[in-house]
Structure formats: structure tokens, C-alpha cells
Amino acid sequence: MVTVEIPADMELVYKRPQSLTETHTHYCPGCTHGIIHRLIAEVIDELGIRERTIGIAPVGCSVLAYYYFNMDFAEAAHGRAPAMATGIKRVSPDRVVFTYQGDGDLAAIGTAEIIQAANRGELFTTIFVNNAIYGMTGGQMAPTTLPGQVTTSSPTGRDVETAGFPMKMAELLAVLPGAAYVTRQAVFDPRGIHRTRAAIKLAFQTQLAELGFSLVEVLSTCNTNWHMGVVEALEWAKKHMVAYYPLGDTKVSDGVRALMETR
Amino acid sequence: MVTVEIPADMELVYKRPQSLTETHTHYCPGCTHGIIHRLIAEVIDELGIRERTIGIAPVGCSVLAYYYFNMDFAEAAHGRAPAMATGIKRVSPDRVVFTYQGDGDLAAIGTAEIIQAANRGELFTTIFVNNAIYGMTGGQMAPTTLPGQVTTSSPTGRDVETAGFPMKMAELLAVLPGAAYVTRQAVFDPRGIHRTRAAIKLAFQTQLAELGFSLVEVLSTCNTNWHMGVVEALEWAKKHMVAYYPLGDTKVSDGVRALMETR
Amino acid sequence: MAKELLEGNAAIAEAAIRAGLEAYFGYPITPQTEVLEHLARRLPEEGRVFLQAESEVASINMVYGAACAGARVMTSSSSPGISLMQEGLSYIACSEVPAVVINIMRGGPGLGNVAPSQGDYFQAVKMAGHGDFHPIVLAPGNIQEAIDLVVLAFDLAEKYRTIAMVVADGSLGQMMEPAELPPMRPVRPPAERPPWALTGARGRQPNIITSLYLEPEVLEEVNLRLQAKLQEIAANEVRWKEYSSEDADLLLVAFGTVGRVCQTAVREARRQGLKVGLLRPITLWPFPSARLAELAGQVRGMLVVEMNAGQMVEDVRLAVEGRCPVRFYGRLGGIIPLPDEILPELERLDKEC
Amino acid sequence: MAKELLEGNAAIAEAAIRAGLEAYFGYPITPQTEVLEHLARRLPEEGRVFLQAESEVASINMVYGAACAGARVMTSSSSPGISLMQEGLSYIACSEVPAVVINIMRGGPGLGNVAPSQGDYFQAVKMAGHGDFHPIVLAPGNIQEAIDLVVLAFDLAEKYRTIAMVVADGSLGQMMEPAELPPMRPVRPPAERPPWALTGARGRQPNIITSLYLEPEVLEEVNLRLQAKLQEIAANEVRWKEYSSEDADLLLVAFGTVGRVCQTAVREARRQGLKVGLLRPITLWPFPSARLAELAGQVRGMLVVEMNAGQMVEDVRLAVEGRCPVRFYGRLGGIIPLPDEILPELERLDKEC
Amino acid sequence: MQEEIIISGFGGQGALFSGQLLAFAAMDSGFHVTWIPSYGPEMRGGKARCTVVISDQEIGSPLVRRPSAAIVLNIPSMEAFEPAVKPGGVLVVNSSLVPQRSERTDIRVFHIPASDIATELGNIRLANVVCLGTLVQAIGVVPLEAVEQALDNHLPERHRKLLGANKAALRRGAALVGG
Amino acid sequence: MQEEIIISGFGGQGALFSGQLLAFAAMDSGFHVTWIPSYGPEMRGGKARCTVVISDQEIGSPLVRRPSAAIVLNIPSMEAFEPAVKPGGVLVVNSSLVPQRSERTDIRVFHIPASDIATELGNIRLANVVCLGTLVQAIGVVPLEAVEQALDNHLPERHRKLLGANKAALRRGAALVGG
Amino acid sequence: MAKGMVLIDEDRCKGCGLCVTVCPQHILRLAEDRFNTKGYRPVEVVAPEACTGCALCATICPDVVFTVYRRKRPPQPAAVAA
Amino acid sequence: MAKGMVLIDEDRCKGCGLCVTVCPQHILRLAEDRFNTKGYRPVEVVAPEACTGCALCATICPDVVFTVYRRKRPPQPAAVAA
Ligand SMILES: Cc1ncc(C[n+]2csc(CCOP(=O)(O)OP(=O)(O)O)c2C)c(N)n1
Ligand SMILES: Cc1ncc(C[n+]2csc(CCOP(=O)(O)OP(=O)(O)O)c2C)c(N)n1
Ligand code: SF4
Ligand code: SF4
Ligand code: SF4
């Protein structure tokens, strides 16, 4: 073991959040799931709610999230995390509940569950990782796959004539009165990462203040199934994903606005 | 049998459409399902497409619609009519396909199916009968039940805190690019009925012109489960439903607008 | 408490409340909607959770969530709705959280009709969705038993951390008969939720509830543990009732509504001089196989009567293993076989065995 | 056509195309995603319909729709996805439209893992969702058979207007072996769709496809018709393979991947002087019960080997009815039992029977 | 002792409710009892009937094909149950709505103009209660007072004002049974 | 005749592909053959192995616990399969990555510096093909030419330019088997 | 002479009364003296001569009870194109 | 004297290179001579003295490899309130 002397006049500006376990993740090198995990953990640390937070992992590449977050966790059936979260939150209203879901999970098989939970204004938070593909099953088309994007199930590129246009979930969910805070962010560079962190924090605060349902859509990459280099994937995403999926808040309820202003 | 002499100078201005069978319906007296059936049948007659139209009945009070429409019909599983319609239309692109769905069917259990079909721009037409209640099962709360409305599953009135606000499906579906024509109409008086008919016609024309998905939300009554008189139900609906659910088009694609202009 | 004239569905719902039900998630479907409606009224009165879900898929996953949080939770539905819950049931089975599910069966397949049926016997006893699992399946024959078995379902579900399913049909759900409700149990306070529950990792290691085990060796171990639990249940929880079986040389086997119809058939057959007995399984899983095997040595033949095309009869045959003839009589489509149809079958059995 | 080295999942997909598949609706899930991916590429090439559905619930209902329209249609999935299809399957069963479903089973229950398993035997053979129905269930033991059975599945589904399900596991799906694809059948033109199909009521009375029959008497009749059809299938379509069974005095019974593993076990056992035979059911429903009953008179004992906790063994016991001992050996969680585990079990059977 | 009573009419005639009254009365009188409805397949309206079994021992089948007593409130019910009543049993016919007369001699038949009597009592919907009075009196298992008690306890709030009329209807029906 | 070969390494070492080459060669040589992969439970990377069974009769189990021959491309594979090879069998070890040596005397062991040879041939990823050459030569069931033929037919388009190098690797591996 | 005329398919009528409320001529009412085969009090025309053939009754009737006729307009002199 | 300092949890590193692209000081690179226990080429600091402790590396690293320190600012004379 190497012990490193930290000079006395150095102060800690970044350390592993307590809300993450020590376990190494199984994610591919450069996968943005890791960044998003970290941001959530940082926010939970900052809000001091780790010991009363219950997370729900989806089926998708982040299916093992429960090994990485240092808190109570459940693993949902594919797409059903919002229903499970509803069940948990309704019987444990003083706990903080969040779901972590991919785009196949949330925007395909789980469409009904997320829309209805949002509409009911369920008091949990959803972190929605949009990487425009089904990562875990090896790169099939997701509801969010961009027009023309090649995947294993759209081998000649997504054909909007037969598969429809990519779904803008943040815009769709914003229509529902039960949704108090809905935003879209991206973790393609440090600035975006900082903003995403702030958004995640606001989402959890929305929950803590019982203002309604909150969701942060995070544009992400999947270099492996996009068949790109890590940096190339970020560049591609910045160029193409952000063009289709505009960043920013799609829904800020009055309550949330008040919250924003008091910060 | 009574034979009636029709004076020679009388011309027929209204007769039973050919697209309805002779079968008497099982609907309660004054139930607006009957009006909507008739309008669909009239439009199909007018467009001359009866012999190439395939309808899909939902699970709901209109589950037996296949006995009343004089054309090929299937009975779908609860909420899955859009998936079934997708299956039919994809393998029979030159046929006209429509689903007839209630609010429990379309806006609760079938949320995912209708949203995804609309998003893919499936080339079928949906007639969505919003009567703010589960009629067939005896009057439980629907996703569209109004705030405070008493039903057997919201015995003290719909509580928006726990059940959320009623879902405005026409507005929600309008967000999706695949939806070419989405409108909300009401059959509470002859004027509304005429407008609804025109909307249904435009919806079928949208399909015929292959412009995308089309949906007509029809505000309706369920005097039986609202525990009101027939006329009272219409009055209540005109006052309360229309206030919450604004009438009119929520989505008219460019193609549909062109269609409207050429009419 | 004195007996009251209770309707089956309402009795089931109220029994659940008395048993300490904390939360109900469900979706309307005939012929069980009265369960939901009763709870819609009563649970908020009691300050507990009632939520009408958007579908049965959502219901069962809400149940899954609430169960993970350690709450006493239940859903109810009828055949098509239960089919939609199969994936969720499989997750619950593997995750070993307790859940109570009521299936008031109706005529099938497909949309079928809302008349009484026992067509989901196989679905209930052979599996919880995909994978190897048997929920505990309880089949009341009358309303008092329905009440008692609902209470038992919660206790068994929690004791074994498993799914306890109560199956009945619309005739039990809609009939009325005098019965006594149990006293109201206090609701378990959230602070006393079980140690494995997801309650927030305060001062302890995080709890994880999952059904994912990537390594086959590990998943095999999980499965062996599940199987051991099932064996324990099979050893301890078999329940059935016998009527006039001591001296019987012909045996009727029937459950639920048909079971009680067969009680009448036994009486009438005895009046005609046939020494008929009846075994009415109360737990469909675990099944009273050992007792049936024993009786196979005593009787000349068995007649299994069901409201389906012959499902439980397979379990009877498995128990009997050819030691006596096992005949079947069934009605389909929502028709309840009546004593006057069963008697001729008994006479035939009497002659042929 | 000459044999090619084919991967199981791709072979299944291509066989479906050769059999005249007009439309595929499916949702990705390991270990069958290659079926979907192959079809995603090939069907559009052939000008046919490929659609990735939003879920398995949607997939099966799209299949239901396309089948109602009279098209040759198929979906594929793996265990949790098949659980989600249970309601739709029940509707299809009652509506009597032909549909082909592939289940490449994985370890369960719940999310389990993606390793090979036979945990869904009961789910496949005992029912299609709720109500009384058995799909035809075909279990290939190798890739050539997978190809042939996929083609057969379409033919049987159409002949009997029923569900034909092909069940295999991920090891068959991912292995390669030489096999021959059938010639490409011409796709049936839309104009030649069956007379019952929903094609538009041009010059004929409307066709109605439903599974709703409100009157119990009518639903009973529908069910009796379904049961008669099932009996016809049971009488005509039982398929199995035997290996060294002529002189066997011990019999292995196993299906699919385990069936072929047992072929090796038979060889090795014979090398050790045990007169072991093997019966490998190819149709799991209808089950080769009659032949097993016959063999029960010949052999001293049977050993059923499965990748589950013991499911098909029940059908073997039902067939044998106690006429010879039936033992079980199983591995769980995605582990394939190998010949060297099966041999000691055979030796034990030899000693004890 | 076991009585198996079917009460049959169309929806809205109160067949189900009068069966429940009988069931309450039987329960309060210390009997085992079951009440089971059966609706027609029609979603609304259509036939409505119930079976009440009253016994001094545990009740097996709550349904019977051949009742020991029946009330028929309309023509289809008459057609279905007139032939079904067990020999020695009782049949009460609302003759206001059912013109045909039973020819059976092996049962006791009461043709009573129940709807007319009910109209007379101020509410045509009391016809079922009139018939119930006749039936209860005829089979004699449950005292009429027990049914009155059941009315006291279970008449829905919104019909409370008709309590007196209900009791009168019951008594009028009962009075039609000759000593 | 039946040969059961396991080729094992970690993801990316080409274990699966060289097994397929062998399978193609065996098929073209008229044998029954099965190829079956097994991945580790890890989603990405991790172990990758396949089993190839070559037989002159119908093949039962496509999986074996004790292969008649094995190629081990990394240390965990060595640990797993060195003891497993059947007596009389063949073990090919990529000694560039696996330092330990097999002590077994009942099998034929080839410790070959496959990665080094591959690097020498211009691409370290050819190590698996070097090992395959050794194995094919050692077991002698399939002619080396059949494997070359398989390379000709099945080397993926994007690796086409490495065809020559692949063949060279194969031959280099084969040459290591002493007469 | 009546401008319009309606035929009533009486046995379809469920007596809901909707047509009664919309008829601008107020000439429809529910029969007070009889039931149809369904058991409902069917609609009837009180003053057929007042019917204008406007078809509003048919427009609202959920049960397609009405067939409506209207007197042809007498051939009008063709308007002169402007 | 360096303004900042990073600790590297080397075995967590997957060598994705993201930190390398964002470090404003260009002092990070992937090791060319070795692998970590995961088999990746881990990140290393080329010129520790140039580190500003800006933590951008930690911000983007998906695998939480970095711990970052920054030199405390010497106590500044308190600003006079305006
Ligand atoms: C019911 C069911 N259907 C399908 C699957 C297979 N499956 C696992 S993950 C996944 C999609 C994952 O994609 P996404 O949600 O976008 O997450 P990502 O892996 O991209 O993070 C699918 C289809 C499953 N496990 N269960
Ligand atoms: C899977 C499933 N769940 C529930 C039901 C029961 N069910 C039948 S109709 C219906 C709701 C009908 O309401 P709606 O769609 O609004 O139609 P309406 O009757 O009001 O016209 C429900 C819940 C069912 N048949 N299947
Ligand atoms: S497959 Fe894609 S989403 Fe999954 S871990 Fe790898 S990079 Fe991330
Ligand atoms: S219950 Fe309501 S929706 Fe159904 S037929 Fe009656 S009025 Fe119409
Ligand atoms: S056509 Fe017009 S005027 Fe004539 S009855 Fe109908 S609504 Fe009245």
C-alpha cells in the first residue's frame, strides 16, 4: 500500500461520494452511466439523505446499479421501475425514492408506467439515461435512436417511415400536470456535467418538497454499441443528439420555480 | 308489417348507414356510444370504404361493437387495440383500419400501445371515446375522470393528490411527430355531432392519404354510471367535461392542413 | 364477533383489512371489482393506501415495490389480469418478498366471459410466470373459509417470504352467506418492517432486492434455496377437508365452489346407497397428494370434478399413480356442475370400478 | 442445398423466412436477440414486414392482429418476455388464429440470467395464459431440427389454427452446427389469405374474430370445440425420437439440449454395460405419453433429466402411472447437466430398480 | 330440513333484494343460508335471479337446478322454473305479469296479482315483496316477523320511507296463503 | 472417432473465432461438428471460450467437462483446463501469456510462445491462430489445408488483408509439432 | 303539407328522450300508453305535419331509430351568374 | 509549488481517456508501459506540479478514479463591506 502525504495546506476538493460503494463498475470504458451514477451519489451526499433513500435499478446496462450505490436498492422488471417506485413511495412517504432507467426501459416497454406515474404526480425522482440505443442487449434500436442511426435492429439506419421519429420524453412528460420538474441535460463535457448535477439536485429537492414528479433526462453515450471511440462518441452525441434533443427544462412548476429562486 | 307510403316529392335525407348492421345495441338508453358508432358508419359509407375497412373493438362497453358494424372486425385485448391495428395494417397496407377505444382502454392500460403507435405514425385511425369513467365494469375512476368526480373507486371524489389530474390524451398525443391529425370533439348536441362527424371523416381521410396516425377524441357520457338522467348527463358533460377538455384540433400536420384546404 | 351475511368479494377485501393490509394496488375487472371497490372505500377510511393502477402489469409491480419496502400488500384480479401479472409474479418469487394475490377466476380463454370458472388452476399451481416456482395457492369453498384463508395468506406469505394466491370464482365472489370477520389486527408500524426490507440504510449495510444472478452457479444456489423453501411449505402447509371419507369406497375430489357442490352430491349419493366421500383440497399448492395416495388404497375409484377441461385431475393422478381409477367430469365456459350431473357420473364410476 | 455451419438463432430466423413468414413483431431480449436481428436485416430485404415492438405485450398483440388479417406471422422472445405474452396468447388461443412463438428460455425465475434453461416447460405445455388451452410445443434438439420444426410450426399453426411454440434454450440459440435450410417458399399473396381472415368484407358477410362469449353455454361450446381440436392434435401430432431403446432396460427421458446430452450419456452407459435407452420428446405438447406408457412395461426404471427443478417429469409420471420407478435429475440456474453427472444417476437407477 | 328457493325476474324487479331479505331472515332465525345471484350475460337489464338455500346443516351447493320453491316475476322465469320446482314444492307466480297458469298438481301454486297489489299499496316495485310474503308464509320455515326484521335492518337508506309499505306488501302476500 | 476441443481465453483473444475456423474445417472434411460458445456472466470483456466437438457420428452433448484437446490463451484458462484434458489428449498453451508449465505426462503438452510469434508475424492478435495450427497438427483429425480453406472462406471482410498473415500463423503453429 | 317526414323504427327506440329535447318543432314525445318489445316507451310524432325534415332527431338518436325525408325544393329558376 | 494535486485510484481506471481530453493543463496521459489489474492502461499525471486542482478530470471520469486537492488560498484580508 502506498501512503500519500497530503500537504497540510491542501484541501480536499473532490473525493468519492459516500453514496457510492467501493465496487468497480462493469460499464465499458468511457461509458457515461458511470458519470451519472456519480452525480446522483454526490447529490444524495450533499442533501444528506443517503440513509433514507431507496433506489431502483432498471433492466439495461445499469441493471447492477445496486452494487454501486451505497443505499437500499431494488431491481425492477424491465420498464416497471416507476410502478415499483410508486409502490415503495406510497408505503414509505418519508423516504426518498428514485428510479434509474434507460431509454429502452423508460421510453419503450415502460411507456405506460412512466407516463402514469408522472401524471399521478408520484413523489419520486427519475433519472432517465438516454443513450439512443439498447446497450445491454447489444445495440438494438431504441425509441430514442436518431433518424438514420444504424443499429443491429435498424441495419440500414432508423427509418422514420416505419419506426417513427425518436421520442422526446422530456417534452412528452412535461405535458402532464403531475410532473413538477422535467429537464433534459447532457454529460458530454464538464459544463454539461455540472448542469446535470444541478438538475439532479433540483429533482431530488422537488421530491423532498413534495412538489410532484421529477425527471432528469440525461443524454448519454454508448460508445460500444455506437461502434465509436470514447471521445468520438461524445463528439457525435454533442453534435447529433443535442441537435435533436434540445437541452434545458421542459417543465418547471410554480413550486419548483419558487424552489429555484430560494437556492 | 306496416308499409309506409313515401310521397314522391320527398327525398331521403337520413337513413341508417349501410356500415351498421341491423342488430340492436346493448347500450343503455341515451348512451353516446350509439351516436359515435353511427357517425363512423356514416363516414365509412360516404368514403365508400366499407368493404376494405377492418375495425377493432376494445374491452369496454363497446366490446360488442363488432355486432353493430357491418364490416370485418376483431376484438382486442384490453388496451391493446393499437398493437392489434398495427399488426393488421402492416400486413394489409391497402386496407383501412380503425380502433374504437374507451378511456380506460386507451388512457390507462393501453397507454404504451397508443403512444407508441401514434409515435410510429401508424396509418390507422383511432376513435377514442372519453366518458370519464369505466363504463363496462360498473363505474370506476378512469384516467379521465374529472377532479372531485365520484366513482365507485373514488367514492369521495377523484383526489388529484393521490390519483393525479385527468389525462388530456389529445394534447399528449399531439406532441408526437407521427400523429398527423388529433382532435377533440363532443357529441353533446347536434352541432357537436356534426363537427365530430367531420373530424372522423378527416381522420379517415388522413389515413387514406397515408399522412400519419389520426385520432378523434370524442367526449361522451355515461349516464348510467354517472347516475344521471340522459339529458342531465349531457348538460353536466357540456358544462364540466368541456371546461376541462377543450374542444378542437390539437394536431394538424401540414399534410392534413392541405387535405382540409382541398375539401 | 357475530356472523353477518357477507358478500364474498367484500368479505375477502374486509378480511384483508383485518389482517393488517397496508396497501392495495389493483385494476378493475369483473368479477372481482367489488374487492377493489370495497378497498377504495375502506382503506382511505383507515388511513391506509389504496391506489387504482393503470393496469395489472403496473399493479403487480407496485405490489412488488411495496412488498420490497416491507409493507403488507395485496392485489386482486381475474383471469386475463392475472395473465398480465406473470412476469411480475416471477420477479416476486425470485426476490422472496411476501405478496398476496387474489384471482377470482372467470371463463376463458381470452376475454371469455365473467361467469365462474376454474380454468386457471394450472396457471396458479404450476408456476409464477417463467422459471421454477409454485406460489402457495389457497382455494376457499365458502365465505368463512375465504375470510380465514385471506388472513392465512398474509401470514404464510410473510412466514415464507413468498406469493400466496387465493383463487376462487365469481360465484363465491358474489354469493352471500353468514360468516364472521376476524378482529382488526393493528397495522404494523413502518418502524417495525422486516430487517430485509428496503427502508433506508440507516445504521446498517444496504439491503438489495433483486432477481438477477448472472453466474449460473449462483442462480442455481438461489434456486436450490427456493426449492428447499417450497419443500418446507409442502411439508408443513398442506390443507384439505374430507367429508364422509372414513368408510367411502368412491371418492370425489373437487375444490372451491365445485367442492361445496360435491358436498351435496355426497349426501345425495349416500341417500342412494353409494358410499361416496369427498376430499376438498384447500391448498392447491401444496397439494394433498400424500392423503390422496393413502385414499387410493381405500377407495375403488375417484371422480375429480372441476369447472375446466381437467387440470387438477392431473395432480390427483400424479398422487394416485395408477393405484385406482381416476375419472374426470368437468363443465366449461362458466357453468357450475350441479349435483344432478355428478350423481350419474358417480353411478358410472360405481359400476365400472 | 448443401449443409452450412449455422448458428441456432439465425437458423431459426432464416427457416421462418423460408417457411413464408410475412411479418415479425418482436422485442430484444437475450439470448434470442439474434433471431430479431437476423429478421431485421432479412425481412426488409425480402420486402416483408419487420417491426420492433415497444414491448412483448405489444409484440404478441401485433402478432394477434396480423394473424387475424391472415398473414403468416411470428414473434420470439425469452422467458420474462413470454410471461408478458400470456394474456395475448390466451386471446389467440380462443380466437383460433395461427401464430408461431419462439421461446429461447433462460435462467429464472425473475430476471434470472441469460444462461440456458428449461424452466418454462410448465408455462409452455400447460397453458396459453389463463383458461384451458395447450399450444403445440416443439422442442428441437439440434439446429437441423430447429429449422425443420420452425417450418413445421407454421404448418401446424395454420392447419389447426392454433399457437405453435418452439422452445429451446440459449445454448441451442448460440451454438453452430452444420445444417441445411429448406428452399424458399413463395410468400402467400394477400389475395389468397384464408376465408376466415379479416381482409375487408368485400362481397361476403363480415368476418368477426373475438374471444368473448358472454353466454356460458356458448363459451362452453367454444371450449368443447377447442378441446376437440386439442384431442385431434394429440392424436395426430405426437413426435419423439428414440435412441437404443429397443433392448433398453433403463430409459432416459430428456428434451432439447439435455436430450442431446443424454445421447452421449446413453453411449457412455452402454460402454459401461448398462442397457440404457433414450426417449427424446420432440412435441412437449402433445406429449408422447402412450409410447412412454408402453416403454414403462419394458424398462426397469426411467430417469428424467431436465434443466429445471422437475417439470416434464410430471408428464412422464402421468404417462407411466406407477408402472416403473421414475427418477429425476436436474440442474438449475442455467447449468447444462453433462454426461458425467448423468452416468452416476443411471448407475444408481440400475442398482435401485 | 333444506329449502332451495329461486326468485327470478328481470333486472329492476327486485328479485335479488327479496332473496337477500329472505337470507337475512333465515340467518337471524338460526339457519345456515346461502344467497347467490345470477345475472344474464347482457351488460345491462336482462334477467336477474337468485337462489337462496336455507338449511339446518352446512350447505353444499348454493345452486340448484330443481328448487323446492320459486317466485317467478315475469314470463321467461315462469317458463324456466314452473317445470323445475320439486314435487311437493311451492311456486309463487306474479299473475299480474304472467298470464299463463301452472297446471301442476304435485306442487302448491299461488297465482297472485302481485303488481296490482303493489300498485294498490302505492308502488309497483313492491310486487317482489308481496310474492316474498306469500312464499315465506307458504314454506313456513322462516317466521314472517324475521323478514320484517330484515326489512327494518336492511332496507337501503334511500328506500327507508317505503318501510311501512314494504311491510304491508309482505303481509298482504302472506295473507294470500290459505290456512 | 470423436475429438472434443476447448479453446479458452479472454474476450478479444479470438478464442471463439478460431473455434469456428476449426468447425468449418471439420465440416468441410466431412465430419459431424458442433461449436458452442460460453461467455462469462460479465456483460463486456471477461472470459470467452468455446467447445468444438468433431465426430464421425451424430454428436450428442456439444459440451464436455473433460476435453480431448484444449488451447489455453490466458492464466485462468490454464488453471481451468490443464487438469481437465483427458489422458492421451493434447494441450496447447500460449506460453507468452501463461508462465506456468504443465507437469502432466499423460497428455501431450505444447507450450508455445504464440503471442510472441504473432507479434513477430506483425499482429499480436494472431496468437490464437498460431495455437490453432499447433492443435490441428497435433490432433491430426482435420488437415491443415481445410483450416486454410476455412480462412479463405470465412475471414471477415475487415480482416481480409490479414489473410496471408493468418495462414502464416497457422503454419508456424503447426510447424511446432515435432514429427 | 308537411315539409318533412320521419319514419320511426319503434323497436329500436330506448326511450332515452334525446330526440325529444332537440326537435326544433317540439313534435316528438315518448309514448305514455305503451311499451315497445324492448320494454321502453318509444318515441312518437305528435304533429307530423309540423316536421321540417331537419333531421336533428336522427342526428342525436343513439339508436338510429329515424329515417328522415324532406320535401324536394321546387326547381328554382337558375340564378344568373354574376 | 503545485496549486493542486490528484490521487489516482489506478485500478479503477479503464483507460477511457476522457480525463486526458479535459485536463486544461494537459498533464494527464494513459500509461504506455503498463496495464492495471483490470488490463487497462491507466491514467497517469505527467507533470504533477502543473496541476491546478481544477477537478475537471474528476468531473468527467466515469469511474471515480480521482481524488482532488487544492491549495488553500492564503487568508485574504477581509473585504471591507461596501
Ligand atoms: C421483459 C423483458 N424484455 C426484454 C428484456 C431484455 N432487455 C434487457 S435490457 C434491454 C434494453 C436496455 O436498453 P436501455 O433501457 O436503453 O438501457 P441501456 O442498456 O441502453 O442503458 C432489454 C430489451 C428483458 N430483460 N425483459
Ligand atoms: C386485462 C383486463 N383488465 C381489466 C379488464 C376489465 N375491464 C373491462 S372493460 C374495462 C374498462 C372499460 O372502460 P373504458 O375503456 O373507459 O370503456 P367504457 O366502458 O367506459 O366505454 C375494464 C377495466 C379486462 N377485461 N381485461
Ligand atoms: S454497452 Fe453502452 S451503455 Fe452499456 S456499459 Fe457499454 S457503453 Fe455503457
Ligand atoms: S354503462 Fe355507460 S358507457 Fe356503458 S352503455 Fe351504459 S351509458 Fe353507455
Ligand atoms: S326531422 Fe326535425 S322537425 Fe322532424 S321530427 Fe326530426 S327533429 Fe323534429
Ligand code: SF4
Ligand atoms: S333519441 Fe332515439 S332512442 Fe332516444 S327516444 Fe329518441 S328515438 Fe328513441
Ligand code: SF4
Ligand atoms: S485537477 Fe485539473 S489540472 Fe489537475 S489533473 Fe485534474 S484536470 Fe488536470
Ligand code: SF4
Ligand atoms: S476518465 Fe477515469 S477511467 Fe477514464 S482514463 Fe481517466 S481516470 Fe481512467
Ligand SMILES: [Mg+2]
Ligand atoms: Mg439505452
Ligand SMILES: [Mg+2]
Ligand atoms: Mg370509459
